Amino acid sequence: MTQFIKWFNKSKETDLIIKSALAHFWFVTIHPFEDGNGRIARALADMLLARTENSKQRFYSMSSQIQRERNAYYTILEKSQKGLLDITSWIEWYLNCLKRAILASEETLQTVLTKSSFWDAHKGEIFNERQLSMINRLFDGFEGKLTSSKWAKIMKCSQDTALRDINDLLMRKIFTKEEGGGRSTSYIIKTN
Numbered sequence: 001m002t003q004f005i006k007w008f009n010k011s012k013e014t015d016l017i018i019k020s021a022l023a024h025f026w027f028v029t030i031h032p033f034e035d036g037n038g039r040i041a042r043a044l045a046d047m048l049l050a051r052t053e054n055s056k057q058r059f060y061s062m063s064s065q066i067q068r069e070r071n072a073y074y075t076i077l078e079k080s081q082k083g084l085l086d087i088t089s090w091i092e093w094y095l096n097c098l099k100r101a102i103l104a105s106e107e108t109l110q111t112v113l114t115k116s117s118f119w120d121a122h123k124g125e126i127f128n129e130r131q132l133s134m135i136n137r138l139f140d141g142f143e144g145k146l147t148s149s150k151w152a153k154i155m156k157c158s159q160d161t162a163l164r165d166i167n168d169l170l171m172r173k174i175f176t177k178e179e180g181g182g183r184s185t186s187y188i189i190k191t192n
Helices: 002-009 016-030 037-053 062-068 070-081 088-121 129-139 148-155 159-171
Strands: 175-177 186-189
Touching: 002 016, 016 037, 016 070, 016 088, 037 062, 062 070, 062 088, 070 088, 088 129, 129 148, 129 159, 129 186, 148 159, 159 175, 159 186
Parallel strands: none
Antiparallel strands: 175 186
16 A cells, blocks of 8 residues: 555656556555445546646546446456456556546536526526426436326326426427327427
8 A cells, every 4th residue: 555655646657547547446456445445446536537637626527437337347347357467458448438427427518508598598487386397307317208198197287287288388389299199299398
């Protein structure tokens, strides 16, 4: 651990993104504590990534991405810890994971910006509580297609109330019907 800490604190002799991958790998491999080694390794890696940007703010989280990909993480970690200590495959996985973390962050930021833009465009308009709640759900990752029956079930209202809410949003050009129709008509938010 003394050697690890000395290396970790050394000035930039290695690219900090690669150093982040190495620090994470070696801390988990050294495994100095009974519990919490993974969390500390992710924190150390995130710390080095923050240093690469000379910023206290980052809009992505490597730690969160590793948590989302934990099965692949454990597989590559175990593979890299065995054998001849060639950790090239670990570094490749780590860098690709970092790329996915950045892309996921960009998607989240785009969703936030779209939602903010929508509410700016519709400020001053009146929405009932069900409409507000459903519009926010749609922006926050609604699964599947929104139909009037799903609206009624989620909002705990009658089918007629759901249709009134939806028709009001259609009339105001806030919602639009998706292709298809009949009993399975689905609706989406018009964002432009």
